[in-house]
Amino acid sequence: MSETTIPEKMAAVVCHGPEDYRLEEVPVPVPGPGEALVRVEAVGICASDLKCYHGAAKFWGDENRPAWAETDVIPGHEFVGEIVVIDDEASARWNVGVGDRVVSEQIVPCWKCRFCLRGQYHMCAPHDLYGFKRRTPGAMASYMVYPAEALVHKVSKNIPPAHAAFAEPLSCSLHAVERAGITFDDVVVVAGCGPIGLGMIAGARAKNPAHVIALDMQPEKLALAKECGADIVIDIRNEDAEKIVKDLTDGYGADVYLEGTGHPTAVPQGLNLLRKLGTYVEYGVFGSDVTVDWSIISDDKELDVLGAHLGPYCWPAAIRMIESGVLPMDKICSHQLPLADFQKGLDLVGAGTESVKVSLIPS
Template structure:
């Protein structure tokens, strides 16, 4: 039997650029709760933006932000079950020793969105790593609350790959929002870790042509491995002109924006055909300004947002189990928990990384 310590190390967020490695009590699971030892936890682009003080996380002009001070950071993770509260094992099909993941949002179950089945838009919006009710994964142990949505990982899956279930789930949802048809030309703009997940998920929809855009040649190579038919570097080629040339001058049917760069939004509005579908996934650090006339009077576009990963975790787990993504190429950096600042810096730079992973059990 694994001995559970009384205390653990955790990276606690106190404000922009004020994250501290602290000692905190190891939580004790109550009824319906699951305690896991964190095997691996990712550094997300939203973690980088939160750390750097982006307004949506901390607020500006008198508005309150999304992140609460004093919360353990981290929402991409895989853990090994070390203790189960009353009824949790039966509810989730989990046993001590299993590897498990949990959807990043813990829905309240009572707001209008939860009651209508749209739990991922839950009004309290308790996401791991941002609210006190849902302490995150940049720690040696973490608790899955009683209302969490938990999944056991198959024994055939490398446990470390479980850290990518959350990002891949988000990618799958973005692709589903595109309503891709068999005759569609689909463009994925941005081939970071999430964009690569979108390429792999879009490939499963069997579009007529799948195009990936990125400024990094290595990422474009990985996009081909994930299923892209054509890759374009907008720094070297006029992407809008090329997309139009490939579609008899019309433009692509579906454009999924996954860069977080304002230029990609404008590019997409120009590259998409009339009556096309534009999916916006990214979290932007600053506000984006575009010509909204294109959306309405010029092209009558279907404009879809994409948030979190409702109902996608089983598919994400299956895709990873089937080896549909080059995970050893995607998990580019692995660091001990105490090097979290280095991990944030690597992820923020982005030129040499895709997914940066912290392993709390890894020696420094």
């Protein structure tokens, strides 16, 4: 066992219920056999964090859907940190050691259920995600533990912590791109130029399709979309996206539509933009039910409608993309705040107009 001097107490954000998150002093967690203690360098605030904070029914649960977030848990599932305590078993399993900068995938699989045994670990039945359940406390704290079941990846120390923590949302974006099966001749439309949408744009561009089209309502984010690889951008407030896409494709429509906003209007928008036999991939997390004309999916167009969840098998590619410098990470990671300003961070994400990716820096 290798270790450095660790304090007994640390600052942490603790969830006590909807809109009741508090900065508290709590004990520093103690790693067990095969685990690692990590000093958190940065933790991003995700749209799902915000929905849990506000207590949306889809996340706090009703009789039809179990709650995502439990009380008395530390939030935060997109993060990076430095290993400060690790035993030989964990070091060998993850090929890391004290002093290494590491990220951990947002899900801690059980490795025993039917999905884990089939390699579909991102659909693990217990579904323990950092920051949503007491079994797996998150990263809005000075320290956290990576459990023995975790998936861990090393990240370069030559990039800022907030950039390294972006591996989580970027891996999600790349998984959605993989689900789409993009080919060279495709016209790809990405709805939303937030963190997920920008990652989708970058991932789609890496597949080298005919066009990558970005949709948003904010000119600044559309400009950022161009830097991430979009060759056409459409401000849906002032332009007719369906007409532009149809004119570009001889009236047929887009081949692929990637939805990354979680806004109900983006769903029918995508169904209408797609050609017959097109592919729709849904990644957005919705705070309310969405109603669409399903005959568009079946009788009208025979669409392939796919979901995407987390970022399985995409973390190494996401890390390489960030480390390569190909993305405008300083612009994507727009705000870094101290942990004590977590409420300001949540409010920035909620406003949606002043930031792209907001991160908390516990140190």
